[in-house]
Amino acid sequence: MGIARHSIEDLKKRTKISDFILSTTTGKLRGSKGMALCPFHGEKTASMSFTDVENLFHCFGCKMGGDVFKYVQEINNFEFQEAVEFVADYYSFKLTYTDTGQNDDFKKFQFKMNTIGDYFKEIMESKASKTAKDYLNSRGFDSSDIKKYNVSFIDSDIEKFKKYCKKNEINDQDLKRLGFMSSNNNFLFKNRILFPILNIRTDIIAFGGRSLDDFGPKYLNSSESLLYKKNKNLYFTSDFISSIKKKGYVFLVEGYFDVLALNKLGYSNAASPSGTALTIQQLDVLSRYTKKILLCFDNDEAGLAATERVLELRNQIGNKIEINCLNLPQSYKDLSELFENNPESFKDILKDNNELVEYLLDKSLSKANDKKRTFEYFQKLSKHLSPLELDLSLDLVAKKINTSKDILKSELNFQSKNEINNHNSPTESKSIDAHVVFRDIVTADIVKSNFKFDEQILEILNLSDEFTKIINELKKGGDKDSHYKNISYTPEQYSESISRLYLHFASLKIDTLIEEFESSKNKDFSLLQSVEDIKKKIEIYQSTL
Numbered sequence: 001m002g003i004a005r006h007s008i009e010d011l012k013k014r015t016k017i018s019d020f021i022l023s024t025t026t027g028k029l030r031g032s033k034g035m036a037l038c039p040f041h042g043e044k045t046a047s048m049s050f051t052d053v054e055n056l057f058h059c060f061g062c063k064m065g066g067d068v069f070k071y072v073q074e075i076n077n078f079e080f081q082e083a084v085e086f087v088a089d090y091y092s093f094k095l096t097y098t099d100t101g102q103n104d105d106f107k108k109f110q111f112k113m114n115t116i117g118d119y120f121k122e123i124m125e126s127k128a129s130k131t132a133k134d135y136l137n138s139r140g141f142d143s144s145d146i147k148k149y150n151v152s153f154i155d156s157d158i159e160k161f162k163k164y165c166k167k168n169e170i171n172d173q174d175l176k177r178l179g180f181m182s183s184n185n186n187f188l189f190k191n192r193i194l195f196p197i198l199n200i201r202t203d204i205i206a207f208g209g210r211s212l213d214d215f216g217p218k219y220l221n222s223s224e225s226l227l228y229k230k231n232k233n234l235y236f237t238s239d240f241i242s243s244i245k246k247k248g249y250v251f252l253v254e255g256y257f258d259v260l261a262l263n264k265l266g267y268s269n270a271a272s273p274s275g276t277a278l279t280i281q282q283l284d285v286l287s288r289y290t291k292k293i294l295l296c297f298d299n300d301e302a303g304l305a306a307t308e309r310v311l312e313l314r315n316q317i318g319n320k321i322e323i324n325c326l327n328l329p330q331s332y333k334d335l336s337e338l339f340e341n342n343p344e345s346f347k348d349i350l351k352d353n354n355e356l357v358e359y360l361l362d363k364s365l366s367k368a369n370d371k372k373r374t375f376e377y378f379q380k381l382s383k384h385l386s387p388l389e390l391d392l393s394l395d396l397v398a399k400k401i402n403t404s405k406d407i408l409k410s411e412l413n414f415q416s417k418n419e420i421n422n423h424n425s426p427t428e429s430k431s432i433d434a435h436v437v438f439r440d441i442v443t444a445d446i447v448k449s450n451f452k453f454d455e456q457i458l459e460i461l462n463l464s465d466e467f468t469k470i471i472n473e474l475k476k477g478g479d480k481d482s483h484y485k486n487i488s489y490t491p492e493q494y495s496e497s498i499s500r501l502y503l504h505f506a507s508l509k510i511d512t513l514i515e516e517f518e519s520s521k522n523k524d525f526s527l528l529q530s531v532e533d534i535k536k537k538i539e540i541y542q543s544t545l
Contacts, residue, residue: 003084007096008069011084014091016052017068024075033523039075040064054525056532060518066532074288079200109226110203112170113178117204119164120152120194129153131212132193139257140264140340149237149260152194154209158187179206179225188220195235195256197221197228197274202238208256208274219255221274231279234271234286235259241289243268249292252278252310253335254303258296261339265346278310280542284317294353296326298334304363311356312384316503317542325359327352357381357393361400371401379412435504438497439467443474444487445494451475456498459537463505499541506534506541 018029027036027046038048041062048064050057058065064074073083088095123129124146132153136146145151154161165175175181180188192209199205206222224230235256244250251262251270262270273282286293295310297303307325314323328349332338338346354362364377378397382390394412398405446457451471453461461468474484489497510531517527 002098003081004096004098008084011088011091011093011095012055012068014093015055015068015087017050017055017057017071018052019090020068020072020075020087021048021050021057038062038064049523051523051525054529056525056528058514058517058525058528063514065514065528066535067529070532082201106226109174109178110205112168112174113204113227115168115170116165116178116180117150117152117196117207119161120154120207121150123155124151124153128155128157135212136193139336140343141260145260145264149263150196150204151260152196152207154189154192154194156191158190161187177226179222179228182223188222190215192220197233197235198238198240199227199233200241203227205233208235210256219274230274232281232285234282235274236271237263237268239263239268240271244289248290249294250286250290252286252293252295254297254306255334255336257336258334261336265339265343278306278313280313280316283310283313283321284542287317287321291321293321293323294326295323295356296328296335299328299330299332303334304360307356308360308381311360311381314356315384315386315389316500323356324353325356326350327354327359327362357385357389358396361397365400371403374401375403375408375411382412435501438500438504440484440487441489441494441497442501443470444484444489446471447474447484456502460498460502460505463502463509463534467501467505502541503538506538510534 018034021027021034021036022029025037025039025048027034027048027050029052032052034050035046036048036050037043037046038059038061040059041064043061047061048057048059055068056066057071066074069080069083069087072078072086073080076083076086078086085095087093124132133143133146136142136151141149141151165171172181172185175187176185182188189207189209191212193212195208195210196204197206197208206225206228208222209220211218211220221230222228236259247267247269249269251267253259253262253270253272255272256274259270259272262268271286273279295307297306310323314321326349328335328338332341338349353359360381361374361378364374368374375397378393382393385393394405394408397403398408442457442460446453451474461471513527513531513534517523517525
């Protein structure tokens with residue numbers, strides 16, 4: 001069940017953010033405002049300001065900020081609803097819930113998932129799991145590892161499983177809602193080693209299964225369910241969040257065994273998208289806990305393509321993140337194979353990593369040490385770089401292929417213009433800024449609609465004085481050259497352009513508001529409230545991509 005918006009607002013009026021800040025860190029309150037040591041990064045001098053009037057906090061050091069629910073959410077690693085419920089319990093406030101129909105008894109289904117998980121553990125502890133245990137032992141995991149990481153098993157006796165479910169009042173409809181049944185009403189898992197997929201609270205929400213025979217795909221996940229959303233959830237172990245806080249970064253790897261291998265090597269700060277299909281939502285989840293990601297997908301073409309995809313996603317999330325790639329020796333297919341054959345070498349290999357773009361360029365050069373091909377590959381990558389990233393990357397390419405940066409820049413512009421002419425691109429020139437393409441599509445639609453602004457357009461215009469000026473000048477001049485009227489695009493391209501443009505201008509606006517707040521003598525916390533309002537909108541627009 002969701003919490004009614006009016007109930008959240010009523011609760012917020014009764015709260016004092018100082019109650020939660022002063023109980024979790026050292027600080028002083030003077031009147032309704034105060035300063036405290038920021039608990040989100042190490043410091044000796046208080047740099048986090050907060051106010052009970054607006055119920056907001058902001059750290060001048062790490063830039064963390066938000067309202068009382070955001071603080072409780074971050075300090076406890078809660079989901080938003082958990083944070084609201086935690087605050088409500090503190091003040092003995094009775095929340096009003098909405099009846100969504102689909103999710104009217106979430107806790108009941110979580111209990112049923114845990115009950116099913118207990119059955120899988122029982123089978124792992126029985127004689128029926130001998131083949132599974134032998135396989136896990138061959139991969140370097142003994143009985144203590146199996147228990148520690150809650151690895152379990154489902155054998156081929158599905159009737160026995162169904163009897164267990166019936167005894168515990170779990171019917172086929174429940175199994176379907178929990179993601180265990182296929183669209184053809186067949187039970188998904190049979191004779192598989194099972195890896196529990198957890199949420200941030202470490203509740204089991206799904207399973208990933210590794211087949212021990214030739215039935216079905218080698219790896220298979222639970223279907224999307226009441227508890228599990230494939231595009232948002234990752235596979236990790238129960239020590240994941242605490243390990244990120246200690247180490248300051250996260251490993252992003254391809255599979256279940258890669259995650260467990262890193263855990264065995266002493267790195268519980270490892271997560272997997274359960275394959276190579278990483279999503280913006282998953283990357284955004286990771287960016288909430290750290291801005292540093294060490295990527296290590298498999299040493300094959302699929303792994304390389306997935307790494308390229310990460311570059312494409314990186315600048316599409318609200319948080320700025322730093323991504324480096326581990327240079328896994330070609331003799332190993334993946335991290336789990338290195339762990340099985342030469343675990344003592346990992347500490348040395350860990351030191352050998354490169355920034356994402358350099359890693360991809362080196363991979364290209366290793367295939368064919370050819371200037372032209374390397375530049376063509378870089379041209380493909382450059383479409384996903386910001387202007388500053390592109391400038392720095394041009395320096396890198398110039399060194400790697402021993403060619404002047406100015407020549408490369410001229411060639412990049414030349415090739416871009418040719419590409420536009422050949423494909424009738426909707427923009428006059430292939431701008432290095434990806435947002436310019438989106439801006440021109442949105443502008444074209446505004447011109448074609450005779451400057452009628454819907455709610456989304458108004459939201460974008462409110463974020464950018466620059467864009468507002470462009471639209472006003474076009475409206476005044478009547479778009480005399482008819483350039484924008486000749487731009488063609490599909491409804492899907494327009495929808496994406498709206499979202500991308502909002503995200504671009506929203507990021508710039510947030511930086512401006514925070515800078516204005518920090519530079520002012522009399523702190524105006526309404527600026528931080530504006531930041532939080534924009535961040536909420538960012539989440540909405542990100543969910544449309």
